[in-house]
Amino acid sequence: MSRGGTLVSTADFDRFGVARFNNIGTLTTISYTLRLFSPAGVLFRTRTIPAGVETFAIIG
Secondary structure, three states: EEEEEOOOOOOOOOOOOOOOOOOOOOOOOOEEEEEOOOOOOOOOOOEEEEOOOOOOOOOO
16 A cells, blocks of 8 residues: 555455554545555555445456
8 A cells, every 4th residue: 555656554354355554543644655566576466445434345
């Protein structure tokens, strides 16, 4: 998770497919960029998380 090109937090997925960013409060007050990588380190998805959300899902 980054903001303006600065890394804010990283997280791994648990066995249920959930990643929790413990140092980012909810509801978010600013937008973030979320980048998902494969286990091999290949960029898989990039999404913008808008301000004002509590949870965010990426499917597929």
